[in-house]
Amino acid sequence: QKEVEQDPGPLSVPEGAIVSLNCTYSNSAFQYFMWYRQYSRKGPELLMYTYSSGNKEDGRFTAQVDKSSKYISLFIRDSQPSDSATYLCAMSGLSGGYNKLIFGAGTRLAVHP
Amino acid sequence: DAGVTQSPTHLIKTRGQHVTLRCSPISGHKSVSWYQQVLGQGPQFIFQYYEKEERGRGNFPDRFSARQFPNYSSELNVNALLLGDSALYLCASSLDAPRAYEQYFGPGTRLTVT
Numbered sequence: 001q002k003e004v005e006q007d008p009g010p011l012s013v014p015e016g017a018i019v020s021l022n023c024t025y026s027n028s029a030f031q032y033f034m035w036y037r038q039y040s041r042k043g044p045e046l047l048m049y050t051y052s053s054g055n056k057e058d059g060r061f062t063a064q065v066d067k068s069s070k071y072i073s074l075f076i077r078d079s080q081p082s083d084s085a086t087y088l089c090a091m092s093g094l095s096g097g098y099n100k101l102i103f104g105a106g107t108r109l110a111v112h113p
Numbered sequence: 114d115a116g117v118t119q120s121p122t123h124l125i126k127t128r129g130q131h132v133t134l135r136c137s138p139i140s141g142h143k144s145v146s147w148y149q150q151v152l153g154q155g156p157q158f159i160f161q162y163y164e165k166e167e168r169g170r171g172n173f174p175d176r177f178s179a180r181q182f183p184n185y186s187s188e189l190n191v192n193a194l195l196l197g198d199s200a201l202y203l204c205a206s207s208l209d210a211p212r213a214y215e216q217y218f219g220p221g222t223r224l225t226v227t
Binding site (some may be wrong): 004006008031032034036041042043044045046049088090092094098099100101102103104105106 | 117119146148153154155156157158161163168169171201203205207210213214215216217218219220221223
């Protein structure tokens with residue numbers, strides 16, 4: 001079993017829709033939870049990060065963490081064609097004195113006009 | 114502000130050859146991590162360096178090595194290349210704890226091994 005599971009999609013939605021992206025994980029030591037956006041053939045771009053459980057909002061994006069269920073989500077409101085990309089969840093916890101990121105496989109999102 | 118830079122952008126090598134990839138972190142960041150991303154998968158952790166010292170290593174063979182220089186730039190070296198080493202190699206930089214989890218990635222070096 002992988003430490004982080006993420007549905008690869010693809011997910012196709014019309015412009016203006018609310019998008020829900022999710023990841024589950026197995027390691028209860030994870031404390032930091034990140035979402036990255038990666039356009040084709042580019043490096044991942046950090047969208048949001050959250051420490052422990054709770055919600056965090058930034059513009060059209062909302063990140064949620066439920067540590068009791070080992071489940072994290074990213075919501076995108078009023079989705080735009082420019083949001084079409086692969087979304088990677090990543091998690092980290094201090095282990096051996098340093099933070100490494102453990103990634104999901106990524107979910108491909110297509111927002112069509 | 115300049116982000117993380119990596120060179121070269123693309124590279125084509127033959128099996129058995131050696132390759133060196135380079136990374137310059139964001140100004141003020143002293144930690145550099147390397148990741149390998151195979152097509153269709155998420156990045157996998159290879160190394161992390163802080164202040165020129167190796168802090169951590171992922172599950173990669175000894176053919177992979179790295180170092181960090183006094184100006185915090187870093188090199189990733191891969192010896193005896195295999196076809197399976199074809200991937201996007203990503204460098205990420207960060208501040209030290211408590212913000213070490215906040216890692217910013219460069220554009221990557223796409224390595225093709227033939």
